[in-house]
Amino acid sequence: MTEHLGTVVGTRDATESSTLSTSPAQWRYSFWAIPIAAQKMLRAASLSLVGVLLFMLLWQATANSIDTSLGKFPGPVQVISQVQNMVDEYQREQTRRVDFYARQDTRNHELLRNDPNAEIRIRDYTGRPTFPKQILTSLMTVAFGFALAMLVAIPLGIVCGLSESIYSAVNPLIQLFKPVSPLAWLPLVTMVVSALYVSDDPLFEKSFVTSAITVALCCLWPTVINTTVGVASVDKDLINVSRVICLPTHVHIRKIVLPSAIPLIFTGMRLSLATGWMVLIAAEMLAQNPGLGKFIWDEFQNGSSDSLSRIMVAIIVIGLIGLILDKLMLTAQRYISWDKQTLLR
Amino acid sequence: MSKLPSNLLDADLNSPPDQGPLGNVAHELLSNSWAFFWPKFYAYKELHMLAEQRKHSLAEALSSASKSLCILSTCAFSLLAGQAYGQVGPAEKDELTFGFIKLTDMAPLAIAYEKGYFEDEGLYVTLQAQANWKVLLDGVIDGQLDGAHMLAGQPLAATIGYGTQAHIVTPLSMDLNGNGITVSNSIWEAMRPNIPMHDGKPVHPIKADALKPVVDAYRARGEAFNMGMVFPVSTHNYELRYWLAAGDVHPGFYAPERGDSSGMLEAQVQLSVTPPPQMPATLEAGTILGYSVGEPWNQQAIFKGIGVPVITDYEIWKNNPEKVFGMTEAFTQENPNTSIRIVKAMLRAGKWLDDNNNGNREEAARILSRGAYVGADYEVIANSMTGTFEYEKGDAREVPDFNVFFRYNATYPYYSDAIWYLTQMRRWGQISETKSDEWYIEQAKRVYKPAIYEAAAKGLIAQGYMNAADFPDFDTESGFRPTTDEFIDGVPYDGNQPNAYLKSMKIGLQ
Numbered sequence: 025m026t027e028h029l030g031t032v033v034g035t036r037d038a039t040e041s042s043t044l045s046t047s048p049a050q051w052r053y054s055f056w057a058i059p060i061a062a063q064k065m066l067r068a069a070s071l072s073l074v075g076v077l078l079f080m081l082l083w084q085a086t087a088n089s090i091d092t093s094l095g096k097f098p099g100p101v102q103v104i105s106q107v108q109n110m111v112d113e114y115q116r117e118q119t120r121r122v123d124f125y126a127r128q129d130t131r132n133h134e135l136l137r138n139d140p141n142a143e144i145r146i147r148d149y150t151g152r153p154t155f156p157k158q159i160l161t162s163l164m165t166v167a168f169g170f171a172l173a174m175l176v177a178i179p180l181g182i183v184c185g186l187s188e189s190i191y192s193a194v195n196p197l198i199q200l201f202k203p204v205s206p207l208a209w210l211p212l213v214t215m216v217v218s219a220l221y222v223s224d225d226p227l228f229e230k231s232f233v234t235s236a237i238t239v240a241l242c243c244l245w246p247t248v249i250n251t252t253v254g255v256a257s258v259d260k261d262l263i264n265v266s267r268v269i270c271l272p273t274h275v276h277i278r279k280i281v282l283p284s285a286i287p288l289i290f291t292g293m294r295l296s297l298a299t300g301w302m303v304l305i306a307a308e309m310l311a312q313n314p315g316l317g318k319f320i321w322d323e324f325q326n327g328s329s330d331s332l333s334r335i336m337v338a339i340i341v342i343g344l345i346g347l348i349l350d351k352l353m354l355t356a357q358r359y360i361s362w363d364k365q366t367l368l369r
Numbered sequence: 370m371s372k373l374p375s376n377l378l379d380a381d382l383n384s385p386p387d388q389g390p391l392g393n394v395a396h397e398l399l400s401n402s403w404a405f406f407w408p409k410f411y412a413y414k415e416l417h418m419l420a421e422q423r424k425h426s427l428a429e430a431l432s433s434a435s436k437s438l439c440i441l442s443t444c445a446f447s448l449l450a451g452q453a454y455g456q457v458g459p460a461e462k463d464e465l466t467f468g469f470i471k472l473t474d475m476a477p478l479a480i481a482y483e484k485g486y487f488e489d490e491g492l493y494v495t496l497q498a499q500a501n502w503k504v505l506l507d508g509v510i511d512g513q514l515d516g517a518h519m520l521a522g523q524p525l526a527a528t529i530g531y532g533t534q535a536h537i538v539t540p541l542s543m544d545l546n547g548n549g550i551t552v553s554n555s556i557w558e559a560m561r562p563n564i565p566m567h568d569g570k571p572v573h574p575i576k577a578d579a580l581k582p583v584v585d586a587y588r589a590r591g592e593a594f595n596m597g598m599v600f601p602v603s604t605h606n607y608e609l610r611y612w613l614a615a616g617d618v619h620p621g622f623y624a625p626e627r628g629d630s631s632g633m634l635e636a637q638v639q640l641s642v643t644p645p646p647q648m649p650a651t652l653e654a655g656t657i658l659g660y661s662v663g664e665p666w667n668q669q670a671i672f673k674g675i676g677v678p679v680i681t682d683y684e685i686w687k688n689n690p691e692k693v694f695g696m697t698e699a700f701t702q703e704n705p706n707t708s709i710r711i712v713k714a715m716l717r718a719g720k721w722l723d724d725n726n727n728g729n730r731e732e733a734a735r736i737l738s739r740g741a742y743v744g745a746d747y748e749v750i751a752n753s754m755t756g757t758f759e760y761e762k763g764d765a766r767e768v769p770d771f772n773v774f775f776r777y778n779a780t781y782p783y784y785s786d787a788i789w790y791l792t793q794m795r796r797w798g799q800i801s802e803t804k805s806d807e808w809y810i811e812q813a814k815r816v817y818k819p820a821i822y823e824a825a826a827k828g829l830i831a832q833g834y835m836n837a838a839d840f841p842d843f844d845t846e847s848g849f850r851p852t853t854d855e856f857i858d859g860v861p862y863d864g865n866q867p868n869a870y871l872k873s874m875k876i877g878l879q
Binding site: 094113127131312322323 | 463464471482485488493494495496497498499500504507511513644646649650653669673674675738740741743744745746
């Protein structure tokens with residue numbers, strides 16, 4: 025359990041040197057006995073850095089040898105230069121935005137000059153959304169879809185876990201719909217949303233609702249299954265306790281079942297979020313929701329020599345965001361879950 | 370933000386209340402940061418404040434006895450404002466969303482936006498690229514898009530009920546020509562021996578007679594000869610079929626009354642739908658052996674070395690109508706002024722594109738190569754836009770009228786153009802029964818709206834942006850172009866006699 029990390033010079037016997045709690049006097053002799061946690065972290069960090077660097081080298085080497093009709097396959101160098109291009113593009117777009125409002129302003133002042141009672145309107149900028157805005161749209165869509173899915177999945181999972189008969193009834197449906205791809209749901213969802221979501225001034229765009237519902241449909245299943253298992257596997261002793269003290273059902277659920285099932289519910293939620301983020305990109309491509317999926321699709325449609333590099337940039341951003349979302353869920357899980365013994369990766 | 374001159378109405382607007390030195394600095398900083406981070410909100414705040422102060426001082430100035438004078442003066446002001454817009458009333462709906470597909474002939478929309486022609490008309494337009502023609506049409510039908518860059522066949526097919534039924538109208542033709550047919554490298558090699566040569570170069574136009582032996586060879590081997598086009602009612606589909614039929618190759622019939630909408634009945638060449646940006650990829654993959662599509666996808670094939678364009682639609686039918694600007698009938702009824710203003714802005718854009726003998730085309734190609742519009746590389750777009758078309762690698766020929774946006778009355782919605790497309794729909798079976806001549810003319814009049822075009826043109830002439838000479842003579846224009854035989858097979862077409870025209874075709878239903 026403890027490792028003694030450095031040479032200790034001085035009079036210390038074996039038993040003492042095997043414990044972690046070395047006294048300050050002995051520390052000055054073991055200057056590379058830096059705290060163990062820090063050294064572990066350093067080791068992990070340097071190994072991952074080496075891994076990433078090796079991958080980049082391999083990537084650049086492979087990329088140079090693949091020639092597609094749209095130019096060479098993008099390597100890390102091209103990707104980085106594209107990032108610079110995209111930053112420039114963002115700044116140009118911001119300038120155009122400011123110009124647009126300035127022009128509108130001039131026009132409105134002109135109108136007021138002619139007629140002080142004129143009804144003046146400020147209209148939103150009409151240009152296309154920038155890359156950061158598209159990232160934001162994707163995040164909002166996945167949040168919406170995920171929330172929708174959790175509202176359905178967690179209660180369903182709890183009910184299925186508590187009652188064996190309901191589970192037997194619902195299980196075939198879960199198994200049937202679980203493997204269905206989002207691309208298969210999309211045409212149906214689009215038609216239903218077009219027919220039902222009609223309003224003169226909608227709060228959300230139709231494409232947003234379509235993408236969110238598709239994400240919800242595909243990411244419910246891990247949570248349902250994990251919640252069911254979590255609820256069904258509550259410790260028998262705890263159930264007996266609740267029987268003995270005659271707890272009413274809702275208190276039983278709130279005090280015994282839910283806290284007991286939290287670790288598995290959270291595992292399910294993490295899986296759901298990861299699935300949801302993947303599904304979102306596909307759904308956006310087809311539903312034309314102005315997020316990262318649409319960015320990739322538009323770049324593919326453009327077919328310019330920069331397209332592949334820009335798609336690669338988008339892929340890396342998608343991966344990074346997926347990573348961040350996962351880490352967020354992990355942190356939430358660490359705070360809420362009581363089962364600290366479980367190794368959380 | 371600019372401040373208005375203080376000689377108007379003597380209201381003291383520009384001095385904020387004194388909040389002490391620190392407060393004043395804070396106020397300055399805050400209002401400047403608003404302006405930087407949230408210009409829309411800041412503009413609204415400032416203008417609202419100004420308007421309020423204006424109203425307040427105006428109310429004090431006018432007494433109740435002169436209320437009628439007040440009404441009169443506001444009427445006069447709004448008339449003046451009306452004059453400023455060139456005798457067309459203010460737009461009913463000014464925030465609009467238009468859809469387009471990434472093809473170079475969406476240029477009038479891009480130019481009208483970039484050059485501020487839409488804003489001059491008081492319209493705030495968002496241009497949205499669509500995934501494919503079906504999504505675009507559905508978007509217009511269900512109201513997500515107020516209007517769109519459409520294939521000439523789409524409003525017609527939708528109105529007669531082929532595909533989703535919806536009454537779509539068009540007051541403006543966006544351009545003439547602009548398409549090409551490309552075949553894969555292997556097919557080109559097989560075709561080349563059949564093409565007459567002159568000075569070592571193929572003689573253009575290349576007829577489908579050169580393709581027929583290749584198709585026959587494939588059929589003899591039992592292999593399917595697949596070609597791609599962009600949409601069942603697209604101009605590309607009809608042009609490809611016309612070209613094939615003129616070379617005695619049967620492109621297949623549609624049989625919607627029997628539920629067969631594949632268009633491959635009795636076909637020697639199987640035609641299927643592929644969205645334009647995916648065509649080079651499918652050609653490379655070998656899924657299709659050729660395609661008919663607009664630019665830049667033909668030049669893209671030659672640039673990337675995956676195919677060879679064999680003919681442009683300029684050579685199939687000289688100056689054929691290509692894209693139109695489509696809106697729902699309901700939209701034009703509810704927003705007549707908006708429709709006229711849209712046409713006005715796009716007419717100015719079309720004129721700019723053809724000005725100075727295509728002098729502005731390079732700038733147009735630069736604008737189109739931006740990711741928001743067509744996005745392809747500048748060199749690929751510039752070729753066809755500036756009037757050069759590269760057939761084989763290294764064989765670039767002058768085709769100055771490859772894209773025509775304004776000359777030859779390109780923008781006028783001629784009924785005879787609509788009728789030609791309707792005859793082709795009948796020829797290939799999309800219209801299942803023979804129809805009378807009156808039916809064709811009636812459908813054309815339901816869909817094509819030259820009245821809106823006329824109002825827009827007159828508005829532009831009144832404002833001085835254009836001359837009457839730029840447009841057809843509205844008093845004598847019947848909506849039918851004169852009989853023309855400038856087709857690849859020389860068969861004459863008269864818009865007044867659609868059934869006679871159908872009977873003069875060798876391959877096709879009557």
